Each structure stands twice: as C-alpha cells, then as structure tokens.
Amino acid sequence: MSGRIIDPANKNALPCVKSVMGYLSEISGDRILTGQHTQTMTMEELHHIKNMTGKEPALLGFELLSYSPNINYADTDEECMTEVTENYGTLKRAWEWAERGGLVTFTWHWFSPLGGRSKSFFTENTSFDASKAVIEGTPENRALISDMDCMAGLLRPFCDKGIPILWRPFHEGDGNWFWWGAKGSETVKALWRIMYRRFTEVCRLDNLIWVWNSPVPEGYPGDDTVDIISRDLYPEAHTHTSCAGEYRELAKITHQPKIALIGETGTLPDPDAIHEERVGWASFMTWSKEFCLTEKFTSAEYLRKVYSSRNAVTKETLPRLY
Numbered sequence: 554m555s556g557r558i559i560d561p562a563n564k565n566a567l568p569c570v571k572s573v574m575g576y577l578s579e580i581s582g583d584r585i586l587t588g589q590h591t592q593t594m595t596m597e598e599l600h601h602i603k604n605m606t607g608k609e610p611a612l613l614g615f616e617l618l619s620y621s622p623n624i625n626y627a628d629t630d631e632e633c634m635t636e637v638t639e640n641y642g643t644l645k646r647a648w649e650w651a652e653r654g655g656l657v658t659f660t661w662h663w664f665s666p667l668g669g670r671s672k673s674f675f676t677e678n679t680s681f682d683a684s685k686a687v688i689e690g691t692p693e694n695r696a697l698i699s700d701m702d703c704m705a706g707l708l709r710p711f712c713d714k715g716i717p718i719l720w721r722p723f724h725e726g727d728g729n730w731f732w733w734g735a736k737g738s739e740t741v742k743a744l745w746r747i748m749y750r751r752f753t754e755v756c757r758l759d760n761l762i763w764v765w766n767s768p769v770p771e772g773y774p775g776d777d778t779v780d781i782i783s784r785d786l787y788p789e790a791h792t793h794t795s796c797a798g799e800y801r802e803l804a805k806i807t808h809q810p811k812i813a814l815i816g817e818t819g820t821l822p823d824p825d826a827i828h829e830e831r832v833g834w835a836s837f838m839t840w841s842k843e844f845c846l847t848e849k850f851t852s853a854e855y856l857r858k859v860y861s862s863r864n865a866v867t868k869e870t871l872p873r874l875y
Contacts, residue, residue, distance in 0.1 A: 559812055562749075562780050565759045569717040569875035573656065573762060574780060576874055577812045577835040585824050586836035586866045587859065588612035589845060590660065590817065593639040596646055598845040605853055606860035609868035612656040612719070614838050615647040616640055618674070621664035622703045623696070628670040636672070644707060651716045654873050658719035658764070658838065661704070665732055666696035676735040684736040687743040701748055705756040712760040717875055720761040721816055722748055725785055727769040738772035745774040766816045768803045776809045781835075783816035790819075790850045795826035800833055819844045821851045821859050828864040 559578045561570050580586070587610040589598050603609055619640035626634075651657050662674040666686070669679030686693035711718055726734040726741035734741050745765070752758045765773065768784045784803050786796055796815065803813055815822060815837035822837050839845050859865055 559780070559810065562763060562776070562778050563753045563759060563761070565753070565757070567712070567715055567717070567759045569715050569760060570762055570780075572874045573717045573719075574812065576872065577781070580866065581812060581833045581835045582831045583828060584864050584866050585822070585827050585834050586611045586656070586871070588614060588656075588658070588836050588838035590614035590616070590838050590841045591646070592616035592618075592636070592643070592841050594642050594646060595639075598839075598841050601846055602856070602860070606857050608860045609655070611866045611868050611871040612658060612836050612838060613647075613650050614658045614660055614841075615643050615650075616660055616662065616841075617643075617704070617707075618662040618664065620644070620704065620707055621661075621674075622700050623666050623669070623673075624664050625670050625673065630671050633671045648711075648716075651711070653868075654871070654875075655868055656719065656871070656874070657711075657716070658721060660721055660724060662731075663700070663722075663733070666700040667693055674731055676730055676732050679732055681732050682736065683733050683744060684740045687740060687747060697744075697747070698751065701751050702756070705752055705758060708752075708758055708761070709756075712758050715760065715875060717760050717762055719764050719781070719814075721764040721766050721783065724766040724816060727767040727772055738769060741767075741772050742774045746778055749774070749778040764814065764816065768799070768806060770806045773806045776807055776811070779807070779811065781812045781814055782807060783814040785817040786815055787817075787819040791852065791855075793821055793823040793826075793851075793855060795830045795832040796822055796834065797830055797832045804833070814838075819850050821855060824859055824862045824865040 589610040619637045665673035665679035665681040671678050673679040685691050686697040723733045729735045762780045764781045765779045766783045812835050817840050
C-alpha cells in the first residue's frame with residue numbers, strides 16, 4: 554500500500570481529503586498514526602496521554618451521541634444521562650483540535666431516529682426497524698433522513714472551513730447490538746449508501762473521508778462509496794502485536810486496494826511489529842475511559858514505549874495536512 558495513490562470515492566472531494574488520504578497511503582505498512590477516542594468536554598484521555606508521555610496523539614476521536622435529535626429525555630436512566638450531558642458541546646473541542654492541525658474522526662452512537670428509551674442506539678432499547686428505514690417514504694425512512702440532515706448541518710462548518718473528517722458511521726454494523734446492524738448485512742449496506750448519497754449529492758459535504766467499519770464481506774457497501782476500511786479490535790489485555798491476521802482478513806473485503814485503520818482498540822498495538830512485518834494499518838484509535846485512563850489493558854510503560862517509537866506518528870511529528 555505504501556506510496557500507492559488512493560483516490561477518494563467522492564469525485565468532488567476537497568483537497569484536504571486528498572491530502573489526508575495521500576499521507577495515510579504513504580505511511581501504510583511503514584508507520585502508524587497514534588489515535589485516541591474522547592467522549593467528554595474535559596477530554597481526560599488526551600490530558601492523560603500528554604502527562605504520561607509528553608506527547609499527543611495525531612488522531613483524536615470525538616463522540617456525537619448527544620447530538621442525536623431523538624434522545625428520549627422522558628424515559629431514560631442516570632447512566633444514559635451522564636453520558637449525554639458529559640458529551641454536550643464536544644464539537645467545540647473537535648473544532649479546537651482541528652485548528653491545531655490534528656486529525657479528527659467522529660463516532661456517532663446514533664440514538665434511534667424514531668422511538669426508544671435510554672441508550673436507544675442499542676437494539677434492545679428500541680423497536681426502530683432499520684429494514685423499514687431503507688424503504689423510501691416510510692415513517693422510519695423519513696425519521697432517518699431527518700436525523701441525517703440534522704447531522705449534516707452540524708458537519709457543515711467543518712466543510713466550509715476545509716477541515717477533513719474521518720467519518721465512521723454505522724460502526725460495528727456486522728453486529729446486532731446497534732439498531733443499524735440488527736437487520737443484517739443488506740440493511741446496513743443500504744443505510745450506508747443512503748447516507749453516502751445524501752451527504753455527498755444533496756448536502757455536499759465534500760470534506761468527509763468515508764470510513765467503513767466491519768470485516769464482513771457480505772455487508773461491504775462497495776468501493777464506490779468507501780475511502781477507508783476499518784475494524785474494531787479488543788485483544789486480550791497487555792497483548793501487543795501487529796494484528797497482522799486481522800489486517801489480512803479485513804483487506805479481503807474490497808476489490809480495489811484501500812487504506813486500512815484499526816477503528817477502535819482496547820489494547821495498544823505494537824508499532825514496531827507493524828513496521829517490521831509491513832502490516833498495512835495506517836492508524837489506531839484507543840477507546841476511552843478505562844481503556845486509556847487505567848493500566849487494565851495497557852501499562853503506563855508500554856504507553857510511553859508506543860508514543861516514543863520512531864514508527865508511531867504523534868501530533869508532534871504529524872505534518873500539516875490542511
């Protein structure tokens with residue numbers, strides 16, 4: 554993959570998209586971007602990494618759950634409301650990070666567009682039928698499109714300023730725990746293509762880098778709508794490898810070569826092994842809370858080792874790409 558030119562799926566993609574994809578393609582199989590997910594205004598994970606290593610991740614992940622238009626505040630619980638309220642305003646943090654030249658990726662735990670209680674992004678908390686949502690004109694479809702348009706409005710300022718976003722919607726769609734994956738691969742594939750067309754052709758969000766997040770071939774929506782492929786990995790605690798087998802499995806889902814990312818991880822991968830084995834991961838993103846803030850999955854010593862590796866790109870060594 555290293556050095557191969559990968560064109561964006563969206564023919565109208567902004568130069569910033571081409572710049573980021575070109576860089577990721579260049580480092581694939583050689584170095585890997587460090588990444589960290591955050592979900593609160595305080596971004597405690599970012600500060601923890603800075604305090605422990607003296608450096609910052611090149612890629613910062615932001616959660617959009619509180620921006621879901623259909624949160625049921627009348628039927629919820631304390632755990633849900635804590636996550637929602639802690640997440641309020643985090644787009645401001647994403648904007649600040651982007652202004653500093655860091656790369657941004659968004660995860661959206663999308664509360665059910667119609668009906669549901671508590672954390673209604675979970676299938677068990679909603680009766681929303683995604684297989685009906687992909688049928689034009691149904692109440693489910695109208696609710697789906699309404700939510701998409703609301704999110705597009707929130708993403709618009711980033712596009713207007715030429716800020717690239719690694720956009721990872723419908724994550725883990727091969728599982729049935731989220732409503733978008735509950736009706737199988739054909740439905741999640743259709744959901745993806747509906748959003749892709751809506752955001753690129755109607756909303757003209759030409760700053761998005763489209764990141765697919767599943768290793769299952771049956772659900773893959775097609776090379777014509779995907780820029781980057783990814784999968785989420787939660788290896789055994791303190792087991793740090795190149796994840797080469799998982800990479801090879803993921804790479805098989807496409808017809809054309811694609812940049813590949815570790816969308817989420819609970820345990821840090823080994824950048825030196827990735828370099829030595831020429832495994833094509835371009836970045837990883839450690840999940841939030843205990844996966845970063847404790848030593849339950851990765852020791853402080855190993856965290857420092859990763860962030861000091863010559864084969865890991867941190868914020869300090871990331872070139873300005875936009």
